[in-house]
Amino acid sequence: MQIFLRLKAKKYQSEASYSFRxxxxxxxxxxxxxxxxxxxAFIMSKIIVSFLLYKRWARKRRMMEDTLSGGKMVMFRSPTTQSLTSKTFMKMTMKLSNKDIIGSGGYGTVYRLIIDDNSAFAVKRLNKGNTDRDRGFERELNAMGDIKHRNIVTLHGYYIAPQFNLLIYELMPNGSLDxxxxGNRVQTFFQNYVMVSVLFSASHKNIDTGKSSKEKPLDWPSRCKIAVGAARGLSYLHHDCIPHIIHRDIKSSNILLDQNMEARVSDFGLATLMEPDKSHVTTIAAGTFGYLAPEYFDTGRATTKGDVYSFGVVLLELLTGKRPxxxxxxxxxxxxxTWQYNEDATFEVQM
Structure with missing residues (x-):
């Protein structure tokens, strides 16, 4: 009997153990x-949320994207552009004429465009060159629109069409350092614009007309402020942008001044846009004589060091008041x- 009970107990224990396991x-x-x-589920939710956030960011980033006259306009969202419509902008752009020109260069002609009391832009009409309408060209422009820095001129938008391409920048009321x-024709255009704009803008915000810079010499604190601001803008392009940007055409006419006489680097990225088939280390057509580094003539290689050399020439120009x-x-x-090292040269600062 005991043996039977033990066997039965072991059987139950075995079944219980098996059931437990x-x-x-x-x-x-x-x-x-x-x-x-x-x-x-967590990974999928992260992907979905990231995708939705990206789409929301993209919608905010591109305030308008319209097809007009066979072209395409993109305006990046900002307080300056939020009240604009593409039709209004294009209507005003088509009215631009030679009297609105405020500058010109190797990449194109710049016009002033006044939309209303609170909206004024600098519109650069690009020389066609190799700027064919393709995704690469638009991608470069979108990347330029992402760059935001207090010492870099903001790109507000662009218009691309078979006939011409436009870049829309914020307008710098005090013109260029050059x-x-x-003092040249460009300065006169800027001064004329500022004298007009101040009449209808003074009630909205405090704008330095730039007239004072023409009436009095550019003092040393102002020169130092301009030099430091331009250096910060160039440093941002070289070190903080991804990918890093080589300007390739640093010169005094590409350093603009806002209403507070703060320096802004302009025309960054245009060398790449105008020559999409050439890399930054093989292009030999970019830059301005007098500002180019000596090794550039030998190698044709555009580098950040070449930009720094060009900026050094700008500093000498700012110091002496002489063009290269x-x-x-x-x-x-x-x-x-080399002139500054000539022992027989008379060093005279032109204010």
């Missing part, structure tokens, strides 16, 4: 499956960079 195994499988499902130092291509240098067979 089976339940543990089932619980482990269920737990593993639950964790796997949770992980997959105009400020040397000054007639006196041509007569003497020298240039601004």
């Amino acid at each position: 089976f339940k543990n195994m089932a619980n482990s499988v269920a737990l593993g499956l639950y964790i796997t499902i949770c992980c997959i 105009a400020l130092l040397h 291509t000054d007639e006196s240098f041509i007569e003497e067979g020298t240039k601004l960079v």
Whole structure:
């Protein structure tokens, strides 16, 4: 009897142990499956949320994107552009004429565009060159629109069409450093614009007309402020932008001044836009004589060091008030960079 009970007890214990192990195994499988499902759901939710946030960001980033006259306009969202419509902008753009020109260069002609009391832009009409309408060209423009820095001119939008391409920048009321130092036709255009704009803008915000910079010399604190601001803008392009940007055409006419006489670097990225088939290390057509580094003529390689050399020439220009291509240098067979080391040269700062 005892043997029978022991055997029966062992049988029950064996069945209970098997049942317990089976339940543990089932619980482990269920737990593993639950964790796997949770992980997959978490990852999928992150992907979906990221996608929705990206689409929302893209909608905010591109305030308008319209097809007009066979072209395409994109305006990046900002307080300056939020009240604009593409039709209004294009209507005003089509009215631009030679009297609205405020500058010109190797990449195109710049016009001032006044929309209303609170909206004024600098519109650069690009020379066609190699700027074919393709995704690469638009991608470069979109990347330029992402760049926001207090010492870099903001790109508000662009218009691309088979006939012409437009870049829409914020307008710098005090013109360029070149105009400020040397006084030329560009400075006159900017001063005329500012004298008009201040009449209808003064009631909305405090704007420095830039007239004072023409009436009094550019003092040393102002020169130092301009130099530091331009250096910060160039440093941002070289080190903080992804990918890093080589300007390739640093010169005084590409350093603009806002209403507070703060320096803004302009025309960044245009060399790449105008020559999409050439890399930054093989292009030999970018840059301005007098500002180019000597090694650039030998190698044709555009580098950040070349930008720094060009900026050094700008600093000498800011210090001496002389252009790198000054007639006196041509007569003497020298240039601004070497002129300062000539022991017989008379150092005179032109205010």
